[in-house]
Amino acid sequence: MTSIPFAQPGMAARDVSETFTSAEIFNSAIPHPVTEDFPVAADVVLPAFAVVGLAASGLSLAMATLLYAPGSKATGRLVFSGVGAVDDTITIGATVYTLKAAPTTVAGQVKIGATAAETASNLIAAINAGAGAGTAYGSLTVAHPDVSAQSDAAGIVGLVAKVAGAAGNAIATTEAGTATAFANTTLVGGVDQVGVAPIGITTAPVVDTDAAQRVAIYRAGNFNPDALNWHASFDTDAKREAAFRGAPTPTNIVVRKRL
Secondary structure (H helix, E strand, C coil): CEECCCCCCCCCCCCCECCECCCCCEEECCCCCEEEEEEECCCCCECCCEEEEECCCCCCEEECCCCCECCECCEEEEEECCCCCCCCEEEECCEEEEEECCCCCCCCEEECCCCHHHHHHHHHHHHHCCCCECCCECCCCCCCCCEEEEEEECCEEEEEECCCCHHHHHCEEEEECCCEEECCCECECCECCECCCCCEEECCCECCCCCCEEEEEEEEEEECHHHCECCCCCCCHHHHHCCCCCCCCCCEEEECCCC
16 A cells, blocks of 8 residues: 655645535545555546445445445355265366266366265365365366365365355256265355445546556545545435445545535
8 A cells, every 4th residue: 555645734626526626635634645556347437536445346446335235155065974986976066076086187086085074075175276186186176266165064065156146146066976965956145245335535537448457546534525426325424424434444534524
């Protein structure tokens, strides 16, 4: 992050609209303005001094909204009731894992363990591309593109979508074998993010470059709400002044009317 010095604290003139000109952006030098770079997707346009946050993808800034609820990641669970048998399969999305007595280099092969817990542990390692390549699972196996795995208990594999949102509920989970059982045929519980939580203020207009870019936004400062650009949902002074309360660290933005 970068500290932004200015010779005359409290004075930063700019035009906002035909009815509001030469606004003093900063109320004071406490907290001192600090910036941090964030990604902006292609084709995104934002005005200068806009109150922004991260869109649901987490990959681009967007205008922040009053209403916000975080998304949640879809999850699933696979239970091993035994060690499994050769050529039993576990399918997660488009990726197939096949149980083997001794994995080779073939991607997706998983070693059958001496216990259900050991077989589950080897599968977890294969899904995450963790320790054990070439012994616990086929050495050409790569990390699953859509989920990560964890041990929920001995012999139980917990799956979590890598990206929050309802799209994770479409990740299929099936098995073919007598010693494994998924709780559901897809991951469940994924919920889309609603709205965008405020985390900062743009330092300059963001123009459409037809390509992803990174731009600086203020993460700290004491701002005059009348000088900022807001989403229409922030339609009262009270809503604007409360916008950054509870914002995630390191955001330290104060919004108050000029005295």
